[in-house]
Amino acid sequence: MPLSEETRKKERKRIATMVIDLVKERGSEISFATAQTESGLSRSRFEWVFADYDDLFDAVAGIWLAPHMEVMEKVLDADLPPIRKMYEFFRKRFVISRDRWRADPHNFTMICEMGAANFERVRSYVDLADHYLCEIIVQAQAEGYFAGLEIDETLSLINQMLANYTIPDALIYLGDKLNEEKLARIVDTIFIGLSKEAGDEAKGLNTIRVATS
Amino acid sequence: MPLSEETRKKERKRIATMVIDLVKERGSEISFATAQTESGLSRSRFEWVFADYDDLFDAVAGIWLAPHMEVMEKVLDADLPPIRKMYEFFRKRFVISRDRWRADPHNFTMICEMGAANFERVRSYVDLADHYLCEIIVQAQAEGYFAGLEIDETLSLINQMLANYTIPDALIYLGDKLNEEKLARIVDTIFIGLSKEAGDEAKGLNTIRVATS
Incomplete structure (x- = not known):
């Protein structure tokens, strides 16, 4: 069952915030694969939220800026x-x-x-x-x-x-x-x-x- | 037999110029070991000319600037x-x-x-x-x-x-x-x-x- 656009937006924000925290904790850039693993989402669900690394980066930059x-x-x-x-x-x-x-x-x-x-x-x-x-x-x-x-x-x-x-x-x-x-x-x-x-x-x-x- | 200070100066200039050319040719930074090999000097002679990488870098910067x-x-x-x-x-x-x-x-x-x-x-x-x-x-x-x-x-x-x-x-x-x-x-x-x-x-x-x- 497809999730609502609202859920997708919330997930983007949650995961992008998580990525910023992970960069801080680990002192290194976070890959697309790591972000997926840490997000707790299945790969297909994760890729419904973020099309690719660029898309994830956009969400991270949006929160940072x-x-x-x-x-x-x-x-x-x-x-x-x-x-x-x-x-x-x-x-x-x-x-x-x-x-x-x-x-x-x-x-x-x-x-x-x-x-x-x-x-x-x-x-x-x-x-x-x-x-x-x-x-x-x-x-x-x-x-x-x-x-x-x-x-x-x-x-x-x-x-x-x-x-x-x-x-x-x-x-x-x-x-x-x-x-x-x-x-x-x-x-x-x-x-x-x-x-x-x-x-x-x-x-x-x-x-x-x-x-x- | 130790070489003269003048020879050392000439060698510094020659090798530093060579390093700049090599960076250009190879498109990458040149290590201390590579500079030695390419210089045609023995390791001990090379280390008489340049104490270490920093010293080599100084000579390169001097020519570049x-x-x-x-x-x-x-x-x-x-x-x-x-x-x-x-x-x-x-x-x-x-x-x-x-x-x-x-x-x-x-x-x-x-x-x-x-x-x-x-x-x-x-x-x-x-x-x-x-x-x-x-x-x-x-x-x-x-x-x-x-x-x-x-x-x-x-x-x-x-x-x-x-x-x-x-x-x-x-x-x-x-x-x-x-x-x-x-x-x-x-x-x-x-x-x-x-x-x-x-x-x-x-x-x-x-x-x-x-x-x-």
Whole structure:
């Protein structure tokens, strides 16, 4: 007898949570076969819940990243000026990752490696974060920030400047060198300095023109 | 009969260059034993040239990073305004890495992995780059930039904002999303925006103080 879609959803959540706990306990990635054995389900039942490893990984990533999703949406809905909104947009996710890293650096590293090895599966989360960040950029541009820049350009530049506060691996390498104080300074620096005009001085176009004229 | 120090130096260079070629040819890391076999030296002679794998790795890193060292020193000595100097300081190294990545992405990835696995051995290069960057920061501060910030604070913030242009792995993930145009914009943004005052707006301290007073 086929089980209801609701049962399937509950089973996905239960097993994905179990897999996260097992990764923590055993300190290693959990295979599809191990997840099935530990789930207590028959193989056919298990494969009705999860089509394959990718599908299982999606469910695990969904649970692992749920707090990030929640804070992003909260910040987006908040009535804040764009500078503070962007700061909170990065800070709240950074704090979630840092707390996890501090609580169990080994487990955190393991989960990062799983994420890196399955990057295509987490791309949809990255895309959604980009989509939200674009909304903040539009709000900022309406107030005169990032003048003359396309939204996509601005997005890419901001992501590059703040990469250490979004890529979880950065915590493994930089640890406490990453903190809220510096994040706030970088966000302010971006709002003060980033516009279409930024770039010519560094490349020294004018200087060269003068020198060769 | 012991060989001269000069011979030892020549052998180090020859064998380290050979190891880089072998990594390229075979697409895998080269062990201490393989390097010895391929060097044509007896084991005792080889161990007179290289004390251990770490020592061999140091010689390999020295050759691999020599072009980076050279351009950093050239830029430091150049008579340029601090903004252009900082831009060139990052750009020239970025271009070396990008050319290598474009020429052979697989080999580039392999070398990055070797570097990551032996990070403590390349730390001295990172420290030297930091030292040079501090000199540029001091020059910039003398002209009024980064006002009110300690040198070390400024160093850390700039390294964080430009990490994608120094960490070679970034090319593997971001590829052509990294380019000179964006690098120039980020350097200008840093010079325009970064000072002791940056940070308060993002954290919204004033707003909170007003709200609770």
